[in-house]
Amino acid sequence: YDLNKYLYEQKAIGLQEFKQAENNYNYQLERMKLTDKILKQDETSNTQQVSQAAQSYQGSQNALGVMRKKVGDLVVRAPVDGQLTSLDAEIGQSKNKGERLGQIDIISGYKVRVDVDEHYISRVFIGLMGEASIANKNYKLKITKVYTQVNNGRFQVDMQFVDEAPEGIRRGQTLQIRLALSDETQALLLNKGGFFQQTGGSWVYKLSNDGEKAYKVDVQLGRQNPDYYEVISGLQPGDKVVTSSYENYTNMSELVIKK
Structure with missing residues (x-):
């Protein structure tokens, strides 16, 4: 255009x-303006599309997170580490x-569930010590938990070994445990x-000195453990007593012992 304008002025x-x-020059100018306008509109549209795509992506991520949480809720997780038996x-x-x-x-350790007679429920507490004899x-x-519900005259406690557990002990094995309910005392x-x-426990048959007869004597028994009763009165050290069942002679005041 500039060249043609110069040539026209020179009458060429x-x-x-x-x-x-x-x-043609003016047409190209308008075309350029229109192209610039279209490009700006496209840029604005592209920016909006990118923003919408980002929002859609974030929404998808949130939905995915919710689905993962729902799937995670279906997984059963144990409260402790251990072996599923x-x-x-x-x-x-x-x-x-x-x-x-x-x-x-x-x-990593063993828990012992112990049945205790309800008579001792007021004397059993967390931290109370006990002793078990295993393989001589x-x-x-030590007691770690007390279950105060009484069933069939007994309640239960959980105990754990203070030091290392015995070698070879197995789940379900039965143990005899002696609880230290009081300080050690001398007793008959x-x-x-x-x-x-x-x-x-109100009376027993006590043998005579020659061992040929047994007489009914009144006794008073106190505390007990799995093997013994504590004798409060009625017997002396060295007395011999019939401890088998009296089912067949409860009405007899005297028994004749025959070998």
Whole structure:
């Protein structure tokens, strides 16, 4: 356009040719303005699309996070580390919240569940010590939890070994444990036996000095452990007593002992 304008001013080209160049120039200017406008509109549209895509992506991530949480809620997680030794569940089975699924054994240690006579419930507490004899060796245990509910005249406590657990001990094994309910004292002891079922511990048959007869004498028994009753009165050290069942002769005041 500038060249044609100079040539026209110098009378080198005619008016028609100059007008044609001028019209083409103006057309290209408008075309450029229109192109710039379209590009700006496209840029704005692209910016909006990018923003919408980012929002859509964030929404998808949030939905994915919710789905992952729901899937995670379906995974059963144990409260402690250990070895799964039993599983009470089948494929397709429905379980309610809090329902027992199985059992996990803590392989780092052992817990001992102990049945205790309800007579001692007021004297048993967390931290109380006990002793068990395993393979001719004594092991110390300590009460860690007390279950105060009484069933069939007994309540339960949980105990743990104070030091290392005995080697070779197995889950479900039965132990005899002696609880230290009081300080050690000197006491007269009487072996446990079937006599208690008939007398309730109120009397026993005591042998005479020559061992040929046994007489009914009143006694008072106190504390007890798995093997012995404490004798409060009625017997002296060295007395011999019939501890077997009295079922067949509860009404007899004297027994004749025959070998």
